[in-house]
Amino acid sequence: MSWTIQSYSTDVEKLLLEESLFFTGNGYIGVRGNLEENNLHPPNTIRGAYVNGFYDDVPISYGEKMYAFPETQQKSLNITDTQTMEIWLGEGEWREKFSLQEGKVISYVRSLYVDKGYTERNIQWQSRSGHEIIINIKRLASFTTKNLFVQCMTLKPISGDIPIQVVSKLDGNVHNFIDPTDPRVGHDGEKRLAITRMEHVDDANYIELQTSKSNLSVATLTDLSVDNSDVSYEYSKDDTSFTTTATFLLTETTKIEKRTFFADSIRYDHLANTLVNLKSELASTSFEKIKNEQQTYLLDFWSRADICIKGDRKLQKAIRFNLFHILQSTGQDGISNIAAKGLSGEGYEGHYFWDTEIYLLPIFIMTDPDVAKKLLLYRYSILSHAKERAIEMGHKQGALFPWRTISGTECSSFFPAGTAQYHISADIAHSYIQYYLATNDLKFMKRAGAEVLIETARLWIDAGHYYDNSFRIDAVTGPDEYTCIVNNNYYTNVMAKQNLQWAVKVCHLLQKSDETFWEAFKERLTITEKELISFKCAAESMYLPIDKDLYINPQDDTFLQKKKWDFTNVPKEHYPLLLHYHPLTIYRYQVCKQADTVLAHLLIEEEQSEKVMKNSFHYYEKITSHDSSLSSCVFSMMAARIGCLEKAYNYFIQSASLDLDNTQGNTKDGLHMANMGGTWMGIVVGFAGMRLKESGLHFRPQLPKQWEEYSFHLQYQNRILRFTVSKADFHIELLKGSPLSIYVWGKEVIVNKYNAISMS
Numbered sequence: 001m002s003w004t005i006q007s008y009s010t011d012v013e014k015l016l017l018e019e020s021l022f023f024t025g026n027g028y029i030g031v032r033g034n035l036e037e038n039n040l041h042p043p044n045t046i047r048g049a050y051v052n053g054f055y056d057d058v059p060i061s062y063g064e065k066m067y068a069f070p071e072t073q074q075k076s077l078n079i080t081d082t083q084t085m086e087i088w089l090g091e092g093e094w095r096e097k098f099s100l101q102e103g104k105v106i107s108y109v110r111s112l113y114v115d116k117g118y119t120e121r122n123i124q125w126q127s128r129s130g131h132e133i134i135i136n137i138k139r140l141a142s143f144t145t146k147n148l149f150v151q152c153m154t155l156k157p158i159s160g161d162i163p164i165q166v167v168s169k170l171d172g173n174v175h176n177f178i179d180p181t182d183p184r185v186g187h188d189g190e191k192r193l194a195i196t197r198m199e200h201v202d203d204a205n206y207i208e209l210q211t212s213k214s215n216l217s218v219a220t221l222t223d224l225s226v227d228n229s230d231v232s233y234e235y236s237k238d239d240t241s242f243t244t245t246a247t248f249l250l251t252e253t254t255k256i257e258k259r260t261f262f263a264d265s266i267r268y269d270h271l272a273n274t275l276v277n278l279k280s281e282l283a284s285t286s287f288e289k290i291k292n293e294q295q296t297y298l299l300d301f302w303s304r305a306d307i308c309i310k311g312d313r314k315l316q317k318a319i320r321f322n323l324f325h326i327l328q329s330t331g332q333d334g335i336s337n338i339a340a341k342g343l344s345g346e347g348y349e350g351h352y353f354w355d356t357e358i359y360l361l362p363i364f365i366m367t368d369p370d371v372a373k374k375l376l377l378y379r380y381s382i383l384s385h386a387k388e389r390a391i392e393m394g395h396k397q398g399a400l401f402p403w404r405t406i407s408g409t410e411c412s413s414f415f416p417a418g419t420a421q422y423h424i425s426a427d428i429a430h431s432y433i434q435y436y437l438a439t440n441d442l443k444f445m446k447r448a449g450a451e452v453l454i455e456t457a458r459l460w461i462d463a464g465h466y467y468d469n470s471f472r473i474d475a476v477t478g479p480d481e482y483t484c485i486v487n488n489n490y491y492t493n494v495m496a497k498q499n500l501q502w503a504v505k506v507c508h509l510l511q512k513s514d515e516t517f518w519e520a521f522k523e524r525l526t527i528t529e530k531e532l533i534s535f536k537c538a539a540e541s542m543y544l545p546i547d548k549d550l551y552i553n554p555q556d557d558t559f560l561q562k563k564k565w566d567f568t569n570v571p572k573e574h575y576p577l578l579l580h581y582h583p584l585t586i587y588r589y590q591v592c593k594q595a596d597t598v599l600a601h602l603l604i605e606e607e608q609s610e611k612v613m614k615n616s617f618h619y620y621e622k623i624t625s626h627d628s629s630l631s632s633c634v635f636s637m638m639a640a641r642i643g644c645l646e647k648a649y650n651y652f653i654q655s656a657s658l659d660l661d662n663t664q665g666n667t668k669d670g671l672h673m674a675n676m677g678g679t680w681m682g683i684v685v686g687f688a689g690m691r692l693k694e695s696g697l698h699f700r701p702q703l704p705k706q707w708e709e710y711s712f713h714l715q716y717q718n719r720i721l722r723f724t725v726s727k728a729d730f731h732i733e734l735l736k737g738s739p740l741s742i743y744v745w746g747k748e749v750i751v752n753k754y755n756a757i758s759m760s
Helices: 012-021 271-281 287-305 313-329 355-367 369-381 383-392 423-439 442-463 490-513 515-524 529-540 583-587 597-603 610-621 632-641 645-656 673-687
Strands: 004-007 029-031 049-051 055-059 072-076 085-089 104-113 118-126 132-141 148-157 162-171 193-201 204-211 217-226 232-237 241-250 254-264 307-310 464-467 470-473 691-693 696-699 709-715 720-726 729-736 740-744 747-751 754-758
Touching: 004 012, 004 313, 029 132, 049 254, 055 204, 085 132, 085 148, 132 287, 148 162, 148 287, 162 217, 162 254, 193 217, 193 232, 193 271, 204 241, 204 271, 217 241, 217 271, 241 254, 254 271, 287 313, 287 355, 287 709, 307 313, 307 673, 313 355, 313 645, 313 673, 355 369, 355 423, 355 673, 355 709, 369 383, 369 423, 369 442, 383 442, 423 442, 423 490, 423 691, 442 464, 442 490, 442 515, 442 529, 470 490, 470 529, 490 515, 490 529, 490 597, 597 610, 597 632, 610 632, 632 645, 632 673, 645 673, 673 709, 729 740, 729 747, 747 754
Parallel strands: 696 740
Antiparallel strands: 004 104, 029 049, 055 072, 085 162, 104 118, 118 132, 132 148, 148 254, 162 241, 193 204, 204 217, 217 254, 232 241, 307 709, 464 470, 691 696, 709 720, 720 729, 729 754, 740 747
């Protein structure tokens, strides 16, 4: 059962949480796990469906607006509600609607099959008037036909023949969920979608909506079919919705299927024609075939991405749950990305953050480089916006990528913890570097990567300055959002250094590999030898201070001068701190929301000694609140790196089940995608110690005492490798490709077909 997540609860609060946990998506569409019978009502339920990257522009209101504050932000929109399939039993005054809160629930189980790619509910229910029925509902968002969402219901009578009505609805009167008390949730309550077209075509209902500001359109086409020769259909509509009512006598097990097709104007020119044609193309394709295609797709995914853990069934289930939901939320078209909550909910308004590059891209870089490339192409597609933002922020050159965005412009109105996070440009550069090290894909670097590296490097030259013979970067915010607008944030500086170094390296690679391309590229970007020298000098002179007394890297110039936060006298209900204390109060203390310097050591360990990294870990651990879901996984990985394996395991457990156990209390707003990515990294980068370096793949394998073994696959430079860590050995299998050298605990190992290295 390690491939199946199950729930037996009909408690309303649990059902509300499961709207996120059992969401269905495929990277293009996401449909929350709401109940078909639609008997949970606002304000608690978040009944939602989303298209990745579909948004409206929302005006930002300021009491005091300063120059270059964003005037608008993008907001992912909840689109047409297609989920409703009410079941009515009986006739006349004895007619009753199926509900988990009424009648008698004899048995109930809800399942998510992460190996097969669909969810299922099995209910045996009895109405007040004595009608007894078994209901089975399967739903999936197709990975092979991205526009398709299917609900397949079967009804089986237990108490004899039952008059049945299935009422299917398609509702265009939709809006987003808001919570004015929580900055992590949207505040704009204005209705942003208007119906522009409603038609009943070929036994299907079609609704087209248009945004109020961005002028984007989204369309939904849905049809209902009942496998019963005596069924009759009735169609009706009002100003905002369609209703299809199927009436029949239930005498034997009967299948009811509802197919919904989605399209948007970002990707398609003729929405209605697109959806009608898709419906027609799939008309003869059975649900069983769609389900089988889904499972085939998942088999391929798991053959590359699965992590097997022996000795902890609960944790095994959590890891697969996390990886599956990442897959469901990952844009694979080059024009969309992975939102902070994926396609599972509306938290953070559907924005893309730096989370993708640091916590999620590593999975795809090492298991499916083609998907990684698509995510990188999204960033390349918004490079022009990043260059415009740099100019708007007073820079003469460079690319400043937005901290929060969908279409490419900055969406954060709170600049101290938003725009000031300049490190995102270096994070994006880092992801291109990691991709190249894993693939040797110079063609892609020519297409996109080299330009991103050059333009982001230019930002640091303009944002930084020399002082006392070192290159410094002032007035920025690092990953730790509880410490804002500082000089020489260690994380920012060390990531900028790598960015500058690789801007030079990639130019040399291009020149060496293709002189003709290099000359044209150099001319197009007006690259000069003087500029490359400036990159090199700034990198070599980058200010990376070490405190002589503590022998740690200070998080910034003044961090260690502040008083430490008094954790002992803060009540539990005052966490997260950001919801209970003014930002200035928090900024005046040594308190971290999440890993900052510790994350820098994880990503770029070559810059510091073992002693500095170990001391820094222990120092920052004591003053980190972990209010961010991005934190525990990083502390787990670095604890493993410095040899604190038990501590690494404890942090890892916190990270792995964060959503399944709702430990942060806001899973209802959507799943924490970056943390989910951090659990894959926690094993591969943490316990196995994998690092991508210019010299090759490096490992420092360790096995938590709670496990018997763990294993995973990686793709590396056109090779497929399987790694297994047991109590006795570190097994390496070359499944595809030519022999290679890797490094295990610093020693070179030539991998041919099979290697076993003793763990003792």
